[in-house]
Amino acid sequence: MHDNEHASHHHEESFISKYIFSLDHKMIGKQFLIYGLLMFFLGGGLALLFRWQLAYPEKPLPIIGASEQYMEEGEVVTGADRMWENIYESEKEEWLEVNMPNGVVEPAFYNMLFTMHATIMVFFVVVPILVGAFGNFLIPLMIGTRDMAFPILNMLSFWLAVLAAIIMVVGFFVPGGHAAAGWTGYAPLSSDPQWTGVDWGQNLWAISLLIQGFSSLVGSINYITTIINMRAPGMTFFRLPLVIWSLFIVAILLLLAFPVLSSALALLIFDRLAGTTFFTATTEGGGDPLLWQHLFWFFGHPEVYILILPGMGIASELIAVFSRKPIFGYRSMVYAMIAIAFLGWIVWGHHMFQSGMRPGLGSVFMTTTMLIAVPSAIKTFNWLGTMFRGAIKFTTPMLHGIAFVSMFVIGGLSGIYMANTPVDIFIHDTYYIVAHIHYVVFGGSLFAIFGGIIFWFPKMYGRYMNDVLSKIHFWLTFIAFNCTFFPMHILGVGGHMRRISNPMQYEFLQTFEGMNIFITMSAFTLGFAQLILVFNFFWSMYRGKVAEQNPWQVTTLEWEAPTPVPHGNFGQIPTVYRGPYEYSVPGEEDDWTPQARPEHAPATSGD
Amino acid sequence: MLQWLPENVSTFGQGVDNLFYGIYYLTLVVFILVMGTLIVFLIKYRHQEGKRADYIEGSTTLEIVWTAATTVIVFGLAMLSYPQWNNIKSPTQFPDNPDVVVQVSGKQFNWDMTYPGPDNELGTDDDLKLENELHVPVNAVVHIRLTSEDVIHSFFVPQLRLKQDSLPNRFINVWFEATKAGRYEIPCAELCGFGHSGMLGYLNVHTQESYDAWVQERWP
Numbered sequence A: 001m002h003d004n005e006h007a008s009h010h011h012e013e014s015f016i017s018k019y020i021f022s023l024d025h026k027m028i029g030k031q032f033l034i035y036g037l038l039m040f041f042l043g044g045g046l047a048l049l050f051r052w053q054l055a056y057p058e059k060p061l062p063i064i065g066a067s068e069q070y071m072e073e074g075e076v077v078t079g080a081d082r083m084w085e086n087i088y089e090s091e092k093e094e095w096l097e098v099n100m101p102n103g104v105v106e107p108a109f110y111n112m113l114f115t116m117h118a119t120i121m122v123f124f125v126v127v128p129i130l131v132g133a134f135g136n137f138l139i140p141l142m143i144g145t146r147d148m149a150f151p152i153l154n155m156l157s158f159w160l161a162v163l164a165a166i167i168m169v170v171g172f173f174v175p176g177g178h179a180a181a182g183w184t185g186y187a188p189l190s191s192d193p194q195w196t197g198v199d200w201g202q203n204l205w206a207i208s209l210l211i212q213g214f215s216s217l218v219g220s221i222n223y224i225t226t227i228i229n230m231r232a233p234g235m236t237f238f239r240l241p242l243v244i245w246s247l248f249i250v251a252i253l254l255l256l257a258f259p260v261l262s263s264a265l266a267l268l269i270f271d272r273l274a275g276t277t278f279f280t281a282t283t284e285g286g287g288d289p290l291l292w293q294h295l296f297w298f299f300g301h302p303e304v305y306i307l308i309l310p311g312m313g314i315a316s317e318l319i320a321v322f323s324r325k326p327i328f329g330y331r332s333m334v335y336a337m338i339a340i341a342f343l344g345w346i347v348w349g350h351h352m353f354q355s356g357m358r359p360g361l362g363s364v365f366m367t368t369t370m371l372i373a374v375p376s377a378i379k380t381f382n383w384l385g386t387m388f389r390g391a392i393k394f395t396t397p398m399l400h401g402i403a404f405v406s407m408f409v410i411g412g413l414s415g416i417y418m419a420n421t422p423v424d425i426f427i428h429d430t431y432y433i434v435a436h437i438h439y440v441v442f443g444g445s446l447f448a449i450f451g452g453i454i455f456w457f458p459k460m461y462g463r464y465m466n467d468v469l470s471k472i473h474f475w476l477t478f479i480a481f482n483c484t485f486f487p488m489h490i491l492g493v494g495g496h497m498r499r500i501s502n503p504m505q506y507e508f509l510q511t512f513e514g515m516n517i518f519i520t521m522s523a524f525t526l527g528f529a530q531l532i533l534v535f536n537f538f539w540s541m542y543r544g545k546v547a548e549q550n551p552w553q554v555t556t557l558e559w560e561a562p563t564p565v566p567h568g569n570f571g572q573i574p575t576v577y578r579g580p581y582e583y584s585v586p587g588e589e590d591d592w593t594p595q596a597r598p599e600h601a602p603a604t605s606g607d
Numbered sequence B: 001m002l003q004w005l006p007e008n009v010s011t012f013g014q015g016v017d018n019l020f021y022g023i024y025y026l027t028l029v030v031f032i033l034v035m036g037t038l039i040v041f042l043i044k045y046r047h048q049e050g051k052r053a054d055y056i057e058g059s060t061t062l063e064i065v066w067t068a069a070t071t072v073i074v075f076g077l078a079m080l081s082y083p084q085w086n087n088i089k090s091p092t093q094f095p096d097n098p099d100v101v102v103q104v105s106g107k108q109f110n111w112d113m114t115y116p117g118p119d120n121e122l123g124t125d126d127d128l129k130l131e132n133e134l135h136v137p138v139n140a141v142v143h144i145r146l147t148s149e150d151v152i153h154s155f156f157v158p159q160l161r162l163k164q165d166s167l168p169n170r171f172i173n174v175w176f177e178a179t180k181a182g183r184y185e186i187p188c189a190e191l192c193g194f195g196h197s198g199m200l201g202y203l204n205v206h207t208q209e210s211y212d213a214w215v216q217e218r219w220p
């Protein structure tokens, strides 16, 4: 590549161009990371609110709820009694008083809480961190180039995401409340305000996601172009680290999937604001509610793989580095990801088995869904193979890598139950699905994110994260996570529906009261454990132990760059001589052979 | 874990449960094998001073073996499931000549049951409309004509192992044959608005005599 004179020479930058409207991929990556962590708190807080309601239905929240009425009478008039009255009059009253009269979560508010929890976690936490933060930070560094192909687009991608987040947050405060039709936004509930009483909340939800879609689109074009065109000399496709492969594949999925959601959202907005009926079946003809589901899931299933593939990539790095071994079956790992990316397009109907879609199609989608379990299994076996006869170092990032694999196994196996159409009749729309989602997305993607943050932190900020705090955070999270989400499988087997605000209204769910309380306690523990991570993150940025250039002794190119990484990344662009996982090569003195070390050159170990 | 399943009271429910159990044992075995291997590896191959990892890049044979094995297993599972699924959901395979036909319509936040009456036709004078109460005889084939008046709801009877979304302006047929008299809940399983939680009907499965008496009372 062209040697970038002006990129590497030192020029003074103003605060604004360095930290705010930065064009540097590393800064944009960090911006996405902090953005994601902030939204993580919002999303998590919402979850704790509705978990309280599930464990103690109609009981006021301890802090907000110590209302006079409750103190005096031991109960409060809320819930179903007030539902109808409140729904259209909301604008006249105070926000908290409308949504949580006397500290009790109203049913309509409850719907909004879980809708926004999922929307924020999926679109504003996991994707921005995995794709926005890791993608931006790692791609140029790991393929050996100075920046992204289109730095201005890159900046645009971040600021569009900020705009989307602002719009999404504003939605909480508009009259009628925020979107409350589930993160899946099924029409006609979402497409006609009369069914929920939600007015501009749902519109803003759709508009915000449209903008977030543009942000992803711009980012993915950038990633694809960069990876195809700007690899360092010698960096062939089959020498790319798996995390780069995963981000490459995800960028392609984003590019193809998001426009489908955008179209669906546009139609939804027309239905809501212009009186069209794309998603409503009227007697005079019109559209079809199932059209929304097809469009949503045609996007949605690739989307769930967007949520996991970079996690798989990160886990692969962690496991290879800390087993000091090459990835077992590197090529089959790549092919498995490609297979997932292809098959991901033909399985969307598994979300619609009970939707009224023609039953014959159910069988077809069951078959394709079963097929997609195969590459997932291949990946798992290869991770095990990578650890086989390794020299495993139990660093905190590795603990997260191991947690990723074990949690993903549970999530993948629960997928088999739901892929099975007859079994899905029973567990569809129950907590079984909730358990599955969280085992793959929290147990999978988030553990990979945590591990990745701790692993690359020394390159990002030139310091280590505090290891004691990281370990406490890991173990608390791991235990509380399993206590929170494993019992949800049991709730699902008992038939406990998802998205209900008060399970105690049902005779057949009475036995689950204790379990719901246990889950809520665990969820609060889980939530508070995350404070440790965030504290550690910001504290270590300034106070952490200073890190050397390549603290984990990794072979890939990002560790060739000086720490802190300067503008332009590398003094001279490195040349790549070998694959990314040359650990413990026989005959070599060190147990790691950097990608950039010339053949037969004398080993220059440690820095 | 599966002892938490509600009691099954439908003819096809046993088939569903068998698959459930089959998958449960299958995944349990896989889980124990994978986790066991993982734990053994973590202990056995932990980093020890002076010991290096073996340089192993992979094994084509193993890749082929485990790809083939998982493919065969998941396809086998799919094969076992097709007939059960069709039996429950494909209208062409429903038992003919239902003993009872009822139209069930979801609306925010109730289940409306409409019986066609003695003339067996909906939309006539002898129709009977009931809110949230469905009455059927035990050991009889019941056809439900499922629809909705506003948004999507989902007709769920846990003990029948039956769930089907109901859609506005569409009629979806489902069937069941209950094997045990009793009163069962019919929660709505699809988010349908602020009253979704608590949208609840009841399925009353009568003995034949008590059902006949019920019919006698409604259409004397």
Ligand code: HEM
Pocket (backbone or CB within 6 Å): A184, A304, A305, A307, A308, A350, A351, A369, A370, A372, A373, A376, A411, A412, A413, A415, A416, A418, A419, A420, A424, A427, A428, A429, A433, A436, A437, A440, A441, A444
């Ligand atoms: C072995 C692989 C997998 C299989 C066979 C599988 C199968 C399924 C099926 C059949 C459903 C629909 C269940 C229902 O609603 O009745 C589902 C839901 C879901 N899956 Fe998976 N899945 C797999 C892996 C994953 C992965 C890797 C992710 C994401 C990281 C994921 C995320 C989700 C989510 C978010 C939902 C729920 C969507 C919703 O209704 O809100 N799954 N999965």
Ligand SMILES: [Cu+2]
Pocket (backbone or CB within 6 Å): A300, A301, A304, A347, A348, A350, A351
């Ligand atoms: Cu899916």
Ligand SMILES: [Cu+2]
Pocket (backbone or CB within 6 Å): B153, B154, B188, B189, B190, B191, B192, B193, B195, B196, B197, B199
């Ligand atoms: Cu409902």
